[in-house]
Amino acid sequence: MxxxxxxxxxxxxxxxxRCGFTTEAxxxxxxxxxxxxxxxxxxxxxxPRELSRRELAKVLPVKELVSxxxxxxxxxxxxxxxxKLEYLNPTGSFKDRGWALALSVLSNDVTxxxxxxxxxxxxxxxxxxxxxxxxxxxxxxxxxxTKKRVMRLLGANVVETPSRADASALAMSYQDGVYVGHSWxxxxxxxxxxxxxxxxxxxxxxxxxxxxxxxxxxxxGLHTGFRELVDMRVIxxxxxxxxxxASGYExxxxxxxxxxxxxxxxxxxxxxxxxxxxxxxxxDAIRDSGGEVVVAGDLDVVDGLREGLRLGFIIEPTSAVVFxxxxxxxxxxxxxxxxxxxxxxxxxxxxxxxxxx
Ligand SMILES: Cc1ncc(COP(=O)(O)O)c(C=O)c1O
Ligand SMILES: [Zn+2]
Numbered sequence: 001m002x003x004x005x006x007x008x009x010x011x012x013x014x015x016x017x018r019c020g021f022t023t024e025a026x027x028x029x030x031x032x033x034x035x036x037x038x039x040x041x042x043x044x045x046x047x048p049r050e051l052s053r054r055e056l057a058k059v060l061p062v063k064e065l066v067s068x069x070x071x072x073x074x075x076x077x078x079x080x081x082x083x084k085l086e087y088l089n090p091t092g093s094f095k096d097r098g099w100a101l102a103l104s105v106l107s108n109d110v111t112x113x114x115x116x117x118x119x120x121x122x123x124x125x126x127x128x129x130x131x132x133x134x135x136x137x138x139x140x141x142x143x144x145x146t147k148k149r150v151m152r153l154l155g156a157n158v159v160e161t162p163s164r165a166d167a168s169a170l171a172m173s174y175q176d177g178v179y180v181g182h183s184w185x186x187x188x189x190x191x192x193x194x195x196x197x198x199x200x201x202x203x204x205x206x207x208x209x210x211x212x213x214x215x216x217x218x219x220x221g222l223h224t225g226f227r228e229l230v231d232m233r234v235i236x237x238x239x240x241x242x243x244x245x246a247s248g249y250e251x252x253x254x255x256x257x258x259x260x261x262x263x264x265x266x267x268x269x270x271x272x273x274x275x276x277x278x279x280x281x282x283x284d285a286i287r288d289s290g291g292e293v294v295v296a297g298d299l300d301v302v303d304g305l306r307e308g309l310r311l312g313f314i315i316e317p318t319s320a321v322v323f324x325x326x327x328x329x330x331x332x333x334x335x336x337x338x339x340x341x342x343x344x345x346x347x348x349x350x351x352x353x354x355x356x357x
Contacts, residue, residue: 003106006106010043014039014041016032016037017038018032018037021034025041040186060194062101065101068096070089070096073085084338085339087340093119093123093342094338095120095123096123097194097221099127099188101190102191103180106133112128114181115139116137117269118147118269119341119345122147125156136157136174137171139167140160140162144269146346165275185217189217195221195225196221196223196225196228199336200225200229205235206226206334207331207334208240209242211244212318213245216276223285226238240289240292242291242294244294245296247295248265255283267301268318270340271318271321305343308323317346318340
């Protein structure tokens with residue numbers, strides 16, 4: 001199905017990071033027609049210094065944003081480390097930033113199709129109601145019951161599948177809708193990149209940014225944002241991006257260090273991804289920033305939840321992995337930790353984990 005893009009403010013191009021294929025972005029595409037890789041989008045940037053903090057969304061290439069008030073999240077300093085509270089977004093995760101932009105470029109006579117472990121699907125369900133589109137979301141059976149229930153209450157058609165890999169395969173092959181999956185979606189990353197803009201404009205010099213890594217929309221959003229700010233001479237260099245992967249799903253770590261997989265994690269569901277489509281880009285971004293990958297296991301998740309609560313942060317298991325990186329690397333200089341998902345969607349789960357350990 002050919003779907004025209006709408007609402008763009010100027011010329012946007014698709015570019016394939018693997019083979020260099022380039023074309024004007026007039027219709028919806030997520031996969032390079034030449035080599036099958038996920039595509040990127042590029043457009044002429046507007047310098048954020050000309051904008052107030054409230055107007056920051058104007059750096060995005062759309063006339064109007066499908067919005068529920070995402071972004072402009074607080075950053076707080078606790079014991080010398082900055083924490084960017086992305087879990088305070090409207091549906092309780094940073095995914096809201098991605099959908100705000102990704103849905104803004106689509107017309108509203110479609111069914112949007114996604115595969116998700118929970119948060120991206122929940123966020124898409126909410127933003128689809130704002131946009132007025134139907135959402136069909138494939139979710140692995142083991143995903144959080146609360147998230148699935150709320151997706152359904154928001155009017156999404158939720159299809160449960162045996163595994164995350166099945167969710168992805170079924171979503172991509174569904175014929176009566178448009179696959180907009182966040183892990184492939186090139187616009188999603190540009191929505192997420194505003195996290196980097198907000199951090200840089202608030203702090204100036206940033207040395208390290210710590211974030212969980214699954215499909216890499218967060219990590220690539222951060223890298224894209226910081227790289228653009230360097231290109232526009234707003235900051236001097238991209239901070240070290242320190243990514244935290246789940247044991248057993250440590251794709252970037254293994255690509256960088258050539259190691260076998262560790263024991264399979266069971267707790268940080270948002271980063272237990274079978275095959276990140278943008279792995280090459282993720283590894284390039286980590287290398288480009290002089291960054292590193294840390295691997296967290298289930299025990300690190302439990303420790304991280306406890307550490308988060310000690311600091312007053314009610315986060316979900318996937319988000320809790322970041323504390324492993326702080327402990328293991330003890331990064332020096334200005335360090336920002338992105339707290340990605342709310343524990344209020346997972347109180348039962350979190351309570352059971354902490355009570356049982
Ligand atoms: C709470 C939370 N943190 C981090 C991530 C990882 O994000 P990404 O898949 O973009 O690497 C996810 C993804 O589902 C998530 O739900
Ligand atoms: Zn290509």
